[in-house]
Amino acid sequence: MSSMIDMVGAAILFGVLILAVGRVQGNLNQTMAQNTFNLNTQSEAIYVARLIEYEVSKAGYGVTGSKISVADDQSIAFKGAMTFGGAVDSVAYYIGEADTTTMNPNDFRFVRYAQSSGALSQRLVMTQFAISYFDSSNTKMTTPVTGNDLKSIRSINVKFRVESAEPVTDASTGLSNYNAVSWEKLIYPRNLGKPY
Amino acid sequence: MGRTALFLVLGLGMAMGFIGLQMYRADEAAIQTQYAYLKYMNARNLARAAVHAALRTYDKNETPTTNTKTYFNTGDFQLDSLASSENLDTLRMVTRGTYAESTYVMHLRLYRSTRPFPTVNAAIGIRAQPIHFSLSGKASVDGRAYDSTGTNLIGSGDKPGVTTMMASDSGTVATEGGTLINGSPAVKVDTSVSDPLEYLDIYKNNADYFYNTAGTYSGQNWGSSSNPVIVYCNAGDDTSFSIKFTGGVTGYGILVVRGNVQFNGNLNFFGLVIVDGFNTTVSFGAAGTPGIIGGLIVAGNAGASVELKGTGTDGKVVYSPDALAKAKNIGKLRYYTILDWYE
Numbered sequence: 339m340s341s342m343i344d345m346v347g348a349a350i351l352f353g354v355l356i357l358a359v360g361r362v363q364g365n366l367n368q369t370m371a372q373n374t375f376n377l378n379t380q381s382e383a384i385y386v387a388r389l390i391e392y393e394v395s396k397a398g399y400g401v402t403g404s405k406i407s408v409a410d411d412q413s414i415a416f417k418g419a420m421t422f423g424g425a426v427d428s429v430a431y432y433i434g435e436a437d438t439t440t441m442n443p444n445d446f447r448f449v450r451y452a453q454s455s456g457a458l459s460q461r462l463v464m465t466q467f468a469i470s471y472f473d474s475s476n477t478k479m480t481t482p483v484t485g486n487d488l489k490s491i492r493s494i495n496v497k498f499r500v501e502s503a504e505p506v507t508d509a510s511t512g513l514s515n516y517n518a519v520s521w522e523k524l525i526y527p528r529n530l531g532k533p534y
Numbered sequence: 535m536g537r538t539a540l541f542l543v544l545g546l547g548m549a550m551g552f553i554g555l556q557m558y559r560a561d562e563a564a565i566q567t568q569y570a571y572l573k574y575m576n577a578r579n580l581a582r583a584a585v586h587a588a589l590r591t592y593d594k595n596e597t598p599t600t601n602t603k604t605y606f607n608t609g610d611f612q613l614d615s616l617a618s619s620e621n622l623d624t625l626r627m628v629t630r631g632t633y634a635e636s637t638y639v640m641h642l643r644l645y646r647s648t649r650p651f652p653t654v655n656a657a658i659g660i661r662a663q664p665i666h667f668s669l670s671g672k673a674s675v676d677g678r679a680y681d682s683t684g685t686n687l688i689g690s691g692d693k694p695g696v697t698t699m700m701a702s703d704s705g706t707v708a709t710e711g712g713t714l715i716n717g718s719p720a721v722k723v724d725t726s727v728s729d730p731l732e733y734l735d736i737y738k739n740n741a742d743y744f745y746n747t748a749g750t751y752s753g754q755n756w757g758s759s760s761n762p763v764i765v766y767c768n769a770g771d772d773t774s775f776s777i778k779f780t781g782g783v784t785g786y787g788i789l790v791v792r793g794n795v796q797f798n799g800n801l802n803f804f805g806l807v808i809v810d811g812f813n814t815t816v817s818f819g820a821a822g823t824p825g826i827i828g829g830l831i832v833a834g835n836a837g838a839s840v841e842l843k844g845t846g847t848d849g850k851v852v853y854s855p856d857a858l859a860k861a862k863n864i865g866k867l868r869y870y871t872i873l874d875w876y877e
Binding site for chain 2: 352355359362363366369370373374376377380381384387388395396399400419422423528529531532
C-alpha cells in the first residue's frame with residue numbers, strides 16, 4: 339500500500355516538475371527569440387550605418403563638377419571614389435517596395451545602387467529612411483534640393499529605423515512588439531565644399 | 535526511484551546550463567556588435583583629432599612631427615606622413631586613429647591660404663581727413679623697401695613714405711616732414727588705404743597678447759621673427775595716452791591699438807601696426823629709438839594725429855614688405871581649403 343502511495347506521489351511530483359520545466363523552457367525560448375531578434379536588428383542597423391557613413395563621407399571625393407545629383411527626403415544620389423585614389427562611382431540610396439515576406443507591416447526594402455555593381459534591393463526590415471540636407475550656414479534646405487542648390491549642400495542628415503521581422507512577446511506583460519533600432523547622423527562629406 | 539530523480543535533476547540542470555549558454559552567446563554577440571561600432575567610431579574620431587592637432591601645430595608656426603603617437607581617450611592617433619609644397623601652400627597628410635584593434639586612416643590634401651590682410655601701400659598710411667601731422671628731431675619715415683630686419687634695402691618695391699586721403703593733408707605732411715620723409719614718392723594721396731575696422735575682430739579673437747587695462751608697459755617681448763604673434767591693445771579714446779609703451783619692447787607680427795598710443799624708449803616692432811579709434815593719436819616720443827619695421831596704418835575720425843619726435847638716429851617708421859609678409863603668414867590667421875579628403 340505504501341509503495342502505491344509512493345508511486346502516485348512520484349507521478350504527481352513528476353508531472354508538476356514537467357509542467358514547471360515546460361513553462362521555464364517556454365519562457366527561455368521566448369527570451370532567446372527576443373535576443374536573436376535584438377541581435378539581428380542591431381547587426382542590420384550597424385551594417386547600414388557603417389555603409390552609409392563610409393560611402394556618404396566620400397561624396398565628392400575625386401569628383402570634378404557635380405557631386406550630388408539627387409537630394410530628396412527619401413533618396414539621394416551622389417558621386418565619389420569609394421577607395422583611396424580609385425575610380426569615381428555613382429551611388430544612390432532609396433527605398434524600394436514594401437517587404438511582404440515578414441510579419442512586420444511597415445517595412446520596406448532598402449535599395450543601394452552603384453553604377454559599378456548595379457542595384458541591390460535589401461531586406462533589412464527597415465521601417466524609416468529619411469534624409470535632410472544643410473547648407474554651409476547649417477540651414478536646413480527644402481527638399482527636393484534641385485538645380486544649382488545642389489551645389490550648396492554641405493552636410494547630410496541620415497535617419498533610419500530597423501525593426502525585427504516578427505513581433506516579440508514580452509514574457510512578463512504578454513504584450514507583443516517589434517524590436518527596433520533607430521540611427522541618425524549628420525554627416526559632413528568633406529569634399530562637398532571643393533570648387534566646381 | 536531516488537536514482538531516477540537524481541538523473542532527472544542532473545538532466546534538467548544540464549538542459550538549463552545549455553540554454554543559459556545559448557542566451558549568453560546571443561547577448562555577447564549583441565554586445566560585440568555594438569562595441570565593434572563604438573571602436574570604429576572612436577578610431578575615426580581619433581584620426582580626425584590627428585588632423586586637428588597637425589593643423590593647430592601649424593597655427594603655432596611649428597611643423598608637426600610624424601609617426602609620434604598621442605594617447606587620448608584610451609586610444610591613440612598619429613600623423614603617418616606629411617608632405618608640403620615648397621611654400622607650404624599645399625599639404626598632404628595621412629593620419630591614423632587607433633582604438634582597441636580598430637584603425638581608421640585618413641588621406642587628405644589641403645590648400646593653405648592666408649586671410650585677407652590690410653593693404654599697406656606706404657610706410658605710414660593714414661585713413662582720416664583732415665589730419666594733424668608733426669615730425670621733429672631726428673625722427674624719419676622711409677617708404678623704401680627694406681628687408682625684415684629694416685637694415686638692408688631690397689632694391690625694388692619701394693612705396694611712398696606717407697599716404698593721406700586728401701591733397702591738402704599731403705601738402706601738410708610734405709611741408710612738415712621735408713627731407714625726413716623718404717619714399718617713392720615721399721608723400722602721396724591714396725584713398726585706397728584699407729579700413730582696418732574689418733580686420734580688428736579677427737585680430738582681437740586671435741590675439742596672443744591682450745592689453746585691456748590702461749597703463750604704461752615696458753620690458754615686453756612679443757613673439758620672434760620665426761614666430762610672429764598678434765598683440766591687441768584696447769586703449770580707448772583717452773587722449774592722454776592711456777596706453778604707453780616705454781623701454782625694452784620688442785615685437786613681431788601684428789600690433790593693433792584701439793585708441794591712442796604713445797611709443798617711447800627702445801620699442802622695435804617688426805610687422806604691421808594698426809592704430810584705429812575715434813580721435814586717434816599716434817605719438818612717438820622723443821626719448822630712445824622707437825621704431826616700426828613694416829608698416830603703420832592710422833585710421834580714425836577727422837583730426838587724427840600723428841606725431842613723431844625723436845633723438846635717436848634710427849628711422850621711426852620703415853616700410854618692409856618682408857616683415858609684413860611674415861605678419862600676414864601668422865599661423866593662426868591661415869585657413870585651409872579641402873582639395874581632397876578620403877576617409
